[in-house]
Amino acid sequence: MKNLFSMKDLTTEEIYKLLKTAESFAKGECWTPEEQTFAVNLFFEPSTRTKTSFEMAERKLGIEVIPFEAGASSILKGETMEDTLRTLESIGVDLAVIRHKQDAFYEDLAGKFNMRIINGGDGCGQHPTQSLLDLLTIKQEFGKFEGLKVTIVGDLSHSRVARSNTEALTTLGAEVYYSGPPEWFEGDAANSEYYVDIDEAISFSDVLMLLRIQHERHDSTMDHSAEHYHERYGLTVERENKMKPSGIIMHPGPVNRGVEIADSLVDSGKSRIFKQMENGVYARMAVLKHLLEK
Amino acid sequence: MKNLFSMKDLTTEEIYKLLKTAESFAKGECWTPEEQTFAVNLFFEPSTRTKTSFEMAERKLGIEVIPFEAGASSILKGETMEDTLRTLESIGVDLAVIRHKQDAFYEDLAGKFNMRIINGGDGCGQHPTQSLLDLLTIKQEFGKFEGLKVTIVGDLSHSRVARSNTEALTTLGAEVYYSGPPEWFEGDAANSEYYVDIDEAISFSDVLMLLRIQHERHDSTMDHSAEHYHERYGLTVERENKMKPSGIIMHPGPVNRGVEIADSLVDSGKSRIFKQMENGVYARMAVLKHLLEK
Amino acid sequence: MKNLFSMKDLTTEEIYKLLKTAESFAKGECWTPEEQTFAVNLFFEPSTRTKTSFEMAERKLGIEVIPFEAGASSILKGETMEDTLRTLESIGVDLAVIRHKQDAFYEDLAGKFNMRIINGGDGCGQHPTQSLLDLLTIKQEFGKFEGLKVTIVGDLSHSRVARSNTEALTTLGAEVYYSGPPEWFEGDAANSEYYVDIDEAISFSDVLMLLRIQHERHDSTMDHSAEHYHERYGLTVERENKMKPSGIIMHPGPVNRGVEIADSLVDSGKSRIFKQMENGVYARMAVLKHLLEK
Structure with a gap:
């Protein structure tokens, strides 16, 4: 190497x-x-x-x-x-x-x-080293990748994290799903078995991998206000309550508190955000x- | 700690x-x-x-x-x-x-x-570490704080050095006085026993602690030209000659030469400016x- | 020292x-x-x-x-x-x-x-340390300075490299010539025995020391387009072929590829550019x- x-x-x-x-x-x-x-x-x-x-x-x-x-x-x-x-x-x-x-x-x-x-x-x-640290965090938690369901939520088309992680996780035997605004999904979200609504994702995901809304990358196409995004696609306190008991929350940072994730959840028991760092x-x-x- | x-x-x-x-x-x-x-x-x-x-x-x-x-x-x-x-x-x-x-x-x-x-x-x-270095410089010089008369001269209201030092010096037993433009003194300068004119301060101070005129902090209220400030409130060569033989000059830097202090005094025998650094x-x-x- | x-x-x-x-x-x-x-x-x-x-x-x-x-x-x-x-x-x-x-x-x-x-x-x-590294490169190559013919090519009037090197090389016994636009030569190029045309310089120089065209230093006086400079004063592939077999090419960097020197010559056998670094x-x-x- x-x-x-x-x-x-x-x-x-x-x-x-x-x-x-x-x-x-x-x-x-x-x-x-x-x-x-x-x-x-x-x-x-x-x-x-x-x-x-x-x-x-x-x-x-x-x-x-x-x-x-x-x-x-x-x-x-x-x-x-x-x-x-x-x-x-x-x-x-x-x-x-x-x-x-x-x-x-x-x-x-x-x-x-x-x-x-x-x-x-x-x-x-x-962003290969980000991907490796994500894999390390998942392996520490579950001891394996085979059969895990990982949902990546957010700004898929602009995300090097999404790209690197999808390749690696799939190779290692995990199932990768996507959520967030359907127009940010590459392909036909309505007909894809890998695109799921956030409320569905919550129910089955072992790992919820939230992506940062990169305001700096697409100000013009950004048609979601912070509040609307949080309500419709974000990890609210209500949604977190419905996660699997063993499920974890990840985010590459820096976090937009109250957008991708409710402020109070950044430090919560399911969060591995600072563990990732x-x-x-x-x-x-x-x-x-x-x-x-x- | x-x-x-x-x-x-x-x-x-x-x-x-x-x-x-x-x-x-x-x-x-x-x-x-x-x-x-x-x-x-x-x-x-x-x-x-x-x-x-x-x-x-x-x-x-x-x-x-x-x-x-x-x-x-x-x-x-x-x-x-x-x-x-x-x-x-x-x-x-x-x-x-x-x-x-x-x-x-x-x-x-x-x-x-x-x-x-x-x-x-x-x-x-x-600015606590600045205060500690000032205290160290005074202690090296006089071996004690009790009874020392320290006058802080200059931009009192904007100065974190003045604030930190006043608290510490008073606690340690020194008497702290202030000089400079009266409008920069917090309180009623005319009736305060702690506000003194620079020419008076010169005569009794063990330590003259000059502050930097922070042009960048109050350009709008700055109604003193550099020359006028030096003449009226600064440490001129004439004033330095009237200081106590054991008196010392301090300044946190960076110095405005010719404003707070005459150019030739920065390196003079009474100056502890580089010792402070x-x-x-x-x-x-x-x-x-x-x-x-x- | x-x-x-x-x-x-x-x-x-x-x-x-x-x-x-x-x-x-x-x-x-x-x-x-x-x-x-x-x-x-x-x-x-x-x-x-x-x-x-x-x-x-x-x-x-x-x-x-x-x-x-x-x-x-x-x-x-x-x-x-x-x-x-x-x-x-x-x-x-x-x-x-x-x-x-x-x-x-x-x-x-x-x-x-x-x-x-x-x-x-x-x-x-x-730029004395640049001069020393140039001298070191020449000494490694030829083992001596006496009798070497060194031609400095380019932006002579703005170059601290040219200035430092001329003094040192002359002191050490080398002969220093200059080439490039005659208006950048300090003095009367037409009548100077030290000013030579690039095609002449090629034929006798042990060392061709190319200088960077410093666009940032004289945009107004820059009346040579990159192509014209290369053609008229630069080290083209054709010119390089006519150099002495033992001759070497030097340049302090950063190189303007295709201006002072043909792109393909930067890494060529005669180049000592990366050795200089x-x-x-x-x-x-x-x-x-x-x-x-x-």
Whole structure:
């Protein structure tokens, strides 16, 4: 494994191996590269949690993180991303995490670098480490994926989380359903066996995976007010009461309280939202270890 | 001690304990947390000296500092400060230093986090580590606080330094006076025994604590030109000559040379301005140690 | 050696000593300051490669790098650079790297600080560590400077690279020629023995040192389209074919592909462009060591 661009790059065996390593980090196990190792986090889109989570994972492994302000970089002077990466590689950087708004930005980069590259989120495409932390959270809870019913609720067409998770969960044997505004479902919601109304989803789902309403991605097409969305598609307190006793709530964050989920449920007993954030560090440590170890 | 929000949180005994620890750091003593420890400095207002001073203090104690660009954070996406902090805590951050323009932003945070929180300056409210470094500088100089006459000169109503220091100095037995434009004094300057003219203050003060004229805080009410302010309320070379031989000059910085203080006096024999900056690192190391040690 | 402001500060002997140290770092040798050491990189102009290169050099030597965002600093509040530096020195910073758009900003700073200062590029003035990495690259290639013919091609009047390199190369015994638009040559190009046409330069140069066309520095005087520049003054594939077999191509980056140099030549056999970037780290490690060692 040299890079991690997409969940599609990983075999089922590799996914299980990464989850096992992540679980060992969650239990406090340590690992450090043999030589001084340098990473850079190139975030061309703002993000608190993913960037900070990678930074924590890197520091916990004793990796040196070289700061890189995307806004002040030579890319402003017209340099291509490939030349920026080649510069960083020449300078001695061993690993780059890249978030970029362009879908599949990584396609041009494969095979060109000795430096390891991790996709930290591309446009409306993939977000593989988010997917791994979600899988880790589900595995910790249920011990397996086979036969689990997972419903992803919300802004499906713009979500790299939905995309990455659908592929991985299906491969691992879970059944994935979708809910939310039917116009955000890719395909014919009315006739799809995978599109379900939120009230139906509540009744059978082991995992409710709520997505963030990304106001910043589709202001023009946003025809749902926050209140209307919450009432019609969101996880209200009433709906939460009807969930399976063993069911859990997930959300990649940042949460729009009172929109995707009622304010009081963010911290509730069924919520694994902050557990997901904690797991993000372990999942990323696992990816870093697998990419860097000899 | 779990957090440091305000000087009011500290007992006299705790203040003396912190100063003693700071003095030991000034003498070169070392201390490091037993486990790998992570701090984040959340500065929602620009600051060179306070942020850099905390960063130095943290590094000298072997604490890992996770970078956080407030301008690129999820707070831009509408996340509340509480959710940002909960995210950081979930990710494994042990301590946060927060500077924010909202007065008493910390009131909503008390008791909600295991993560330690230090107020790095709130609006026109408190700035407890600045106060501690000022106390340290005075203690190094005079060995005591009882009976000292300290005059705070300048922009009293907007100053968190004035507020924090008044409380602490009074508690410790010093007498605190005020000077500067009377309209910036809270209360009836003409009839207050604590409001004194600068020329009077010069004659009896052991410590002249000059405040920065914060142009950025009250451009509309600023009816004093720089020259006029210096002439009427500032520390001119003539005034400095009339100070007590043992008197010292303090200023939290950044200095407006030629406004609060004559250019040539910034580096003069009575000035402790750069000593204060040095002491800032020791005072912050002391606070960090007291918050982090088991 | 206390500071490095300009190549003019260095004797020939010092240059050779720095290159020798840089070569030892290139071979994997290590060195670390005896005590915990703090550096700050003050970049008032954007730069990926120089800032990152210094950061790598510092980290490889075990130096702690205190982050400093020039855009969020107290300089915004009107503080002078000298006061900012004095603050950093008071706080405990041992070394500052400064890039600033003002020519010879460092002239006012000499002799005022115990803190070591490195010029990381001043306006259209000097860029001594770039010069040292260029010298290192040439020395690795040819083992000497005496008698080498080096042609600097491009934006001569705005280039701190051209200025720094001319002085150093001449001192070390190389012959320096210039090519590019004659109006960018300081002096009477038509009658200068040092100004040569690019096609002539190709035939005799051991080193072709291409400069970046700095669009951001002279948009108004830029009367050459990218295509025209490449055709008339750039290193085309045809021209490269006529170079001496032992000749090499250098460029400080970031490269405007298809302007100064044909796209396909950036990675070609004669190119030392990425080698230069690698060498930048070793050259800076050498400067840091010489400034910091007792």
